[in-house]
Amino acid sequence: MAFVLKSLILGLALNTVAQGDAPQGGWDIIVVGAGPAGIIVADRMSEAGKKTLLIEGGGPSYGITGGTDAPDWLKGEQNVSRVDVPGLYKSIFADQGKLTCQNETNAFGGCTIGGSSAINAGLFFQPPASDYDLYHAEGWKYKDVKPSIDKVYAKVPNTDIYSEDKKLYLQSGYDAARKWLVDGANYTNVNINDQANNKEKVFGRPIFDYDNGQRGGPATTYLQDALKRNNFKLVINTRVKRIDRTGGLANGVTATVNSTDVTYKLNPNGRVILSGGALQSPQLLMFSGIGDPAIRSNLTAGGMLKDVTQPWINNTAVGDGLFDNPNTFIEFEGSTIESYVYNYTDPIEADAKLWLDSRSGPYSFASETSSFWDIIKHSDGSQTGVQGTIDSAGFGTYTSNQTITLNIYGTSGLKSRGKVVFNEKFQPGASPETYYSDPRDADDIATFIFSIFQKLDASLLKPLNIPLNSTKNEIRDYITSSTDYTRGQVNHWSSSCRIGSCVDVNAQVVGTNNIHVVDGSIVEPLTVNPQFGIMIAAERASELILKLNEPPCED
Ligand SMILES: Cc1cc2nc3c(=O)[nH]c(=O)nc-3n(C[C@H](O)[C@H](O)[C@H](O)COP(=O)(O)OP(=O)(O)OC[C@H]3O[C@@H](n4cnc5c(N)ncnc54)[C@H](O)[C@@H]3O)c2cc1C
Numbered sequence: 244m245a246f247v248l249k250s251l252i253l254g255l256a257l258n259t260v261a262q263g264d265a266p267q268g269g270w271d272i273i274v275v276g277a278g279p280a281g282i283i284v285a286d287r288m289s290e291a292g293k294k295t296l297l298i299e300g301g302g303p304s305y306g307i308t309g310g311t312d313a314p315d316w317l318k319g320e321q322n323v324s325r326v327d328v329p330g331l332y333k334s335i336f337a338d339q340g341k342l343t344c345q346n347e348t349n350a351f352g353g354c355t356i357g358g359s360s361a362i363n364a365g366l367f368f369q370p371p372a373s374d375y376d377l378y379h380a381e382g383w384k385y386k387d388v389k390p391s392i393d394k395v396y397a398k399v400p401n402t403d404i405y406s407e408d409k410k411l412y413l414q415s416g417y418d419a420a421r422k423w424l425v426d427g428a429n430y431t432n433v434n435i436n437d438q439a440n441n442k443e444k445v446f447g448r449p450i451f452d453y454d455n456g457q458r459g460g461p462a463t464t465y466l467q468d469a470l471k472r473n474n475f476k477l478v479i480n481t482r483v484k485r486i487d488r489t490g491g492l493a494n495g496v497t498a499t500v501n502s503t504d505v506t507y508k509l510n511p512n513g514r515v516i517l518s519g520g521a522l523q524s525p526q527l528l529m530f531s532g533i534g535d536p537a538i539r540s541n542l543t544a545g546g547m548l549k550d551v552t553q554p555w556i557n558n559t560a561v562g563d564g565l566f567d568n569p570n571t572f573i574e575f576e577g578s579t580i581e582s583y584v585y586n587y588t589d590p591i592e593a594d595a596k597l598w599l600d601s602r603s604g605p606y607s608f609a610s611e612t613s614s615f616w617d618i619i620k621h622s623d624g625s626q627t628g629v630q631g632t633i634d635s636a637g638f639g640t641y642t643s644n645q646t647i648t649l650n651i652y653g654t655s656g657l658k659s660r661g662k663v664v665f666n667e668k669f670q671p672g673a674s675p676e677t678y679y680s681d682p683r684d685a686d687d688i689a690t691f692i693f694s695i696f697q698k699l700d701a702s703l704l705k706p707l708n709i710p711l712n713s714t715k716n717e718i719r720d721y722i723t724s725s726t727d728y729t730r731g732q733v734n735h736w737s738s739s740c741r742i743g744s745c746v747d748v749n750a751q752v753v754g755t756n757n758i759h760v761v762d763g764s765i766v767e768p769l770t771v772n773p774q775f776g777i778m779i780a781a782e783r784a785s786e787l788i789l790k791l792n793e794p795p796c797e798d
Contacts, residue, residue, distance in 0.1 A: 269510035270296045273496055274518055275483045275527065277301075278358020279774055280762035280781040281518030282461040286468055287785035288516075289475035296507055297475070298498060300482035300519075301355035302341055305462055308356040312340045314588045316595050325587075326361050327457045328598065329405065330606030334587035335362045347482075348522050349665075349672030351734045356479060357462035358520060359734070360452075360774055364609040365460070366632070367401045367452040368771035369439035370779070374655055377626075378767040382748040383783065391782035395775065398464045400454040403434065403447075407456040408603040411448075413635045415581045416647040417612040419704050420633050421446065424615055428698035435614065442628060442770050446615040449608075449632070452774075456602025461778065481505065486515055486531040488553055491755040497550070512792055514757045516750075518781075521736035521763035522671040525562035525663040528740075528760070533752060534561035545669055556754040560745035562663035562671075566738040566768040568630075568652035569659070569678045569688065571721075572728040574641035575649060575704040582644045583635040585610060610635040616654075616770065617694070619687040627684070628654035628770035629691040639727045641707045651722075652733065653688045655770040657681070663739050678730060679723050689719035735773045740764035749791055750784040759788060 272288040274281045277299035285297040303309035303324075310324035314331075317323055325331045326342070339345055342362050344354035353359035369392060372385035379388075406412060424430040430446040438445065452459045469475045483498045487506065493515040495508035509515065517524040528534055529542060532551040539555055542548050583605055590598075590606065597604030611632050619627045630652045637646025661677025679685050693715040701711050708728050709721050722729050740746055740760045745753060750765055752758045761784040762777060769776045 268294075269495075269508040269513065270294050271510050271513050272296070272516060273298065273507055273509060273513070274516045275496065276358065276517065276519035276523065276762065277356050277462075277466070277477065277479075278353070278518060278520055278762060279360045279461045279778050281358070281516075282466045282469070283778055283781035284516055284518060284761045284785050284788075285475065285477075286465040287782070287789070289469050289472045291789050292474065294474045294510070295469075295476070297469070297477045298481050298483055298496070298507070299356055299477065299479045300347065301344075301353070302480050304342060304353075304355040304357050304361035305458065307467070308462060310356075312342070316588075316590065316599075320599065323457075326357075328606055329365055329451065329453055329456075329458055329609050330585050330590075330598065331587060332362075332364050332609035333585055338587065344523075347670060349670040350522060350732060350736070352520065352522070352736070356466070356477075357460060360460040361458070361462060363774065364611060365451040365453055365458060366609075366611060366614070366772045367399075367436075367450050367775050368614070369436045370769045370771050370776045371440045371442050373440070373442075374767065374769050374776070378655060380743040380748060382787070383742060388779050388783050391779045391786070394782045395778045399452050399461070399778070400459055400464075401436070401450050401452045403450050405451050405453050405456065406603040406607040407601050408597075410603070412605045412608070413581075413583045413610075413612055415579055416633050416635060417448070419577050419579055419647075420613045420615075423699055423703055424695065427700065428695060430615055442616040443618045444616075446613060449611045449614050451608060453607070456598065456607040460774075483519075483527060484530060485551060486527070486533075486758060488531065488755075488758070490553060491556060491758070493755070493758050509757075514759060514788065514791075516759045516761050516788070518760075518762040521565065521739040522663055522673075524760045524762055524764050525739050526665075526671040528558075528561045528752065528758075532556060533558055533754065533758070535559045535563070541665070542669075547669055558745060558752065558754045560741065560753070562739050563660075563745070564738045564741050565661040565663055565673055565677055565736065566657070567661075567673060567677055568654060568733045568735050569657070569684065569722075570731055570733045571651045571688070571692070572638055572731070573649040573651060573692070573709060574637050574639070574646055574707040574728070576637075576641070576643060576646050576707055577704040578645065579703075580645045580647055582637060582642070582646050583610070584642075605635075617691055619690050621683075625656060627656040627687040629688060630654050630771070631695070639708075646707070651688065651692060653684055655768050657684045657687075657768055659684050660738070673732070673736075685719050685723045688722055689715050692718050692722070737763040737766045737773055737777070738768055741767065749787045751791075759784070761785075761788075
């Protein structure tokens with residue numbers, strides 16, 4: 244059964260449509276995927292008066308979207324699901340419910356209203372200006388995207404004081420890290436987004452996109468605005484299988500609803516915007532006969548192109564350049580540390596009560612107590628961003644009640660690039676070159692870990708899975724080896740359909756007339772966790788796409 248969401252009653256109305264029953268008439272804009280980017284672009288298109296359809300393959304998530312999945316201790320709450328409780332973030336790794344893409348991708352992510360923003364930690368960091376000026380194409384430099392950054396701030400509440408009682412919780416890890424990095428290693432203590440452009444030896448409290456002690460983000464803000472408009476519709480549990488096109492001109496899309504095909508048609512001058520994320524948008528292009536000709540015979544043999552009647556459109560950059568942060572968990576033990584482990588079904592009673600009564604306490608955030616960055620500079624003038632984030636508990640076999648985990652990422656400027664590749668079920672995932680295929684990347688991350696280890700007093704925090712006195716080469720060998728603590732996928736997918744090669748400056752797919760990609764695919768590797776940057780990209784792309792149908796200026 245497909246659900247159509249079209250107006251708000253008590254913040255939500257779910258209008259059910261019979262199986263295969265498509266909304267009448269054509270659409271000016273069809274957006275595929277209700278992740279952060281798809282929600283924003285659909286909101287902006289409908290705000291500009293375009294008749295806009297947003298199609299999401301997954302189902303409800305937040306309570307306000309109709310989500311009801313919740314542990315017993317939440318059952319008395321109105322319009323609250325597990326998604327709304329920041330402190331239930333990590334439970335997604337043990338019990339994915341119907342929120343993730345486990346049947347759709349060969350990777351971890353959210354396939355539900357909000358996409359991965361409905362299951363992520365909510366870390367909300369503004370990318371530094373250098374991410375745009377150094378790595379993005381003309382038209383996407385910092386001066387170009389600055390208005391988009393302001394638009395995101397204007398819509399989405401965010402805070403580093405997440406608990407509604409304004410107290411800070413689980414601070415033993417923060418205190419130890421601050422002593423180590425600020426007092427010992429000369430990092431500057433900053434408000435991370437107030438000084439977003441400074442990513443050299445900075446330390447601070449994480450900023451989250453929470454609102455009133457609950458998960459916020461695009462689904463509770465932009466989407467709610469869009470749902471108030473008569474020219475906007477959201478259909479869920481509806482998976483687009485291909486773009487219908489004549490040559491490079493899309494006429495609509497074909498989707499599957501409970502194994503039945505449904506066609507949604509575009510109006511003349513209409514546009515299809517793919518916002519399925521950096522794995523699934525390239526997949527959908529390829530399933531529509533647009534991509535690297537080298538993949539074509541494999542898709543044909545698998546029957547994936549049997550309904551594509553139009554000639555293949557060559558675009559070798561579709562799916563190419565895929566990025567994810569290479570990450571390493573470093574486990575620490577310290578006599579001052581008090582670990583905190585979140586519990587889905589049986590939280591500590593007082594902590595559950597704090598959240599239920601006043602949206603306060605440990606369950607008002609996802610477990611990260613501090614983040615820090617540095618820049619590794621190279622002799623050729625290039626640079627690599629490196630990031631650390633400290634969690635409230637240990638991991639793997641290091642889970643005494645005095646352990647915490649430091650998650651180290653390599654970020655912007657890394658040189659390794661992968662590709663979106665298919666497994667035997669034709670689900671998209673990452674090729675092995677995505678991580679550490681360029682040896683400079685491992686060297687940079689090892690340099691970072693070595694530099695902070697040099698400033699660490701083992702009586703404050705003792706690393707457990709890698710010795711404090713390791714050489715840089717030993718650290719490099721460790722982080723590139725396969726263990727439970729190294730080479731894991733962070734699932735910060737981006738850069739698989741880059742501006743200037745896969746899409747043009749207007750995010751229009753090269754070789755097509757009216758097909759766009761607007762999501763993590765068009766964003767270059769960022770210095771920070773990607774959601775904020777993807778939202779900026781969606782704002783910027785919306786402006787550019789809306790200008791495409793305007794008559795040219797006379798002056
Ligand atoms: C566990 C986890 C934790 C994370 N933590 C953070 C964090 O704290 N901070 C941060 O900044 N980033 C974080 N991220 C990354 C961040 O959530 C993503 O980068 C971001 O959500 C990507 O946005 P997107 O719009 O590109 O696509 P997505 O969020 O992937 O959304 C795409 C949507 O499109 C839908 N879709 C795809 N294909 C189709 C189709 N063919 N038909 C219909 N619908 C389709 C999917 O179901 C999905 O809902 C995290 C990610 C994960 C997985």
